[in-house]
Amino acid sequence: APQNYDVVVVGSGGAGLAAAIQACDEGAHVVIIEKMPTIGGNTIKASVGMNAAETRFQQLKGIQDSKELFYEETLKGGKFKNNPQLLREFVELAPEAVEWLAAHGIELNDITITGGMSIDRTHRPADRSAVGGFLISGLVKNINKRNIEVLLETSVAEILTENGAVTGVKVVDEYNDSRILNAKSVIVATGGFSANREMVVKYRPELDGFVTTNHKGATGSGIAMLQKIGAETVDMGEIQIHPTVEQTTSYLISEAIRGGGAILVSQAGQRFYNEMETRDKVSAEIIALPEKSAWVIFDEQVRLNNKAADEYIAKGFVLSGASPQDLAVKLNMDQDALLATLARYNQFVEQQNDEDFGRKTALRHPLNLGPFYAIRIAPGVHHTMGGVTINTDTAVLDAEKQVIKGAWAAGEVVGGIHGANRIGGNAVADIIIFGILAGRNAAALARH
Ligand code: ADP
Incomplete structure (x- = not known):
């Protein structure tokens, strides 16, 4: 018999975990599906930190910054190809996302800088260690505290729809058994496709032979699944x-x-x-x-x-x-x-x-x-800037820019935010900002 949830989260990187925590706190019954044997996705390899402007931690260090400047520098770094609405939302919500993490016991209170930025706005752990491991272990503590179910070595093979609205997913476990999970909301947080050589070379033939920094799970499966239910993609050739x-x-x-x-x-x-x-x-x-x-x-x-x-x-x-x-x-x-x-x-x-x-x-x-x-x-x-299109609610959009009801996406699977070049420190910001938002909106839809 199919199992019933309010929200299915696909992928256990930073975006998926943040989404699951937020959806749970909004009263939704949540499950996380992860195809790899371990939690953390490519996020666990994130090194430098999380960009945000006008944060409390910048203020404490006397760093003068502005959201406007953060917006402009990200846009310039992205060669003016960034989706302006998504980028606005990103810059606007970044300080709240830093506070959300702090409130969840994940304090990024030391600050450094990355290429293309003019001001120290990359937030990282107090001990100046890599952000990825710190972030994932903190998020996992929050997942465990809430008893959120995580199915490892289980892939989502298909997103199911009826009359154009999402009804759930088909999952395949490590024994190759498949089953259906019902849910009104599915959050796709499957990351990018840097580890899918064929897909990279399809869009950028000259990158054949390049090594990748990504974990094996970065295969772009979420993009293909969403395309199958009508999602539009953008900037697929923008590979960093x-x-x-x-x-x-x-x-x-x-x-x-x-x-x-x-x-x-x-x-x-x-x-x-x-x-x-x-x-x-x-x-x-x-x-x-x-x-x-x-x-x-x-x-x-x-x-x-x-x-x-x-x-x-x-x-x-x-x-x-x-x-x-x-x-x-x-x-x-x-x-x-x-x-x-x-x-x-x-x-x-x-x-x-x-x-x-x-x-x-x-x-x-x-x-x-x-x-x-x-x-x-x-x-x-290192990073695939392209991906599926979403609106500022993280709802997945089709070719006519219409919402595919119940389909949400957050993190590297999404295209448009970073334009033609992602700034260091903006991926962690992206996954937390839009992960939280996806969790909130997916839970709200599922409750109705
Ligand atoms: P982000 O940084 O956007 O959060 P990550 O790369 O950190 O993305 O995490 C994405 C996770 O999604 C990875 O752990 C990956 O193994 C997982 N994943 C990718 N495709 C699937 C799938 N079809 N089913 C389940 N998990 C998936």
Whole structure:
């Protein structure tokens, strides 16, 4: 016999978990379906933090910011391709989402910066650790406290409709048994498709052969399921490559390292671009180098300010030297070139003016405290900006921009918010903001 719920949430990343918690608190009977054996999706790998402007935590640190500026910089970063209504909503609700997390025991009270932003607005845990693990473990505590049912190793294979309205889903479990779950609301929070090589190459043939930073579950199944019930998609070819990926393991080297003061140096020992530019531009410059790769270089001071650096050291990604000369030897790099590059960059920090590449942010401190560190990086497929279309209520829209009743979507499965390039720190903001909203609206519909 089919089981009855008010709200089925598909996917247990940040968007799905936030949606489930909110829907439950609005009185809905909720179940979360996750195809992988573990909770957390690709969100658990999120590194840098959550962007928001005009937050209490910025205020506490004396950081002056405005929603308007956050809007403008995100729009510029997205090459003016962002859906303006969704972006407005995103910027407007971001501080509330930061507070929602804090109220759920997930406080992001330290703040840093990412590429394309001019102000410190990337909220992260107090210990400056990666945001993903912290976020997921906090959300899971809230799921457990509410006894929300989670079915692992179970995929949603199909969304069921009758007369154009959602009636539930068909799920397939790890034994390949399928069954029907009834629900008036289905929230699709299945993430992006960066790990679906075929789908990536279909939209962007030149990305064949690129590694991906994403977990295996990022296959885009939610997009296909929603298309089957009439959903429209947007920006499917907008696929972000992240500039700094360790290639042997596909491990992401967080933008927080550059945000903390690190620089990018070519094999020739030279800086070649503004490290704090947007991901698309930095990636293009790295691919244009003869080696198609570069080094992230930092000193002990940067390491002390970024917990992630210790993780990279523990994973064996980091080469180090007591002095810049020692480091250059390890990198097979011209010693004088690296020395000159560091001296010149340090002078730019002193004068707070990067005469070579116009870096305006995160000229934090001279790189002069040994030991010195380097990680070899190159770009990898990181985020799919395209996806299904939604309105500002997170209701899924068809080709005529009409709501498909009962179908909701939040997180990376949705297209339009980030335009042609997602800013670092905006994905975590996206999943929490729209996850909460989807949970609230899905619960309201199901109760009627
Ligand atoms: P977001 O960041 O948007 O929350 P994530 O990638 O973190 O997205 O999480 C999406 C989750 O959805 C992943 O854990 C993925 O395994 C899961 N998922 C994807 N497709 C399905 C499906 N058809 N059925 C169940 N779970 C799915």
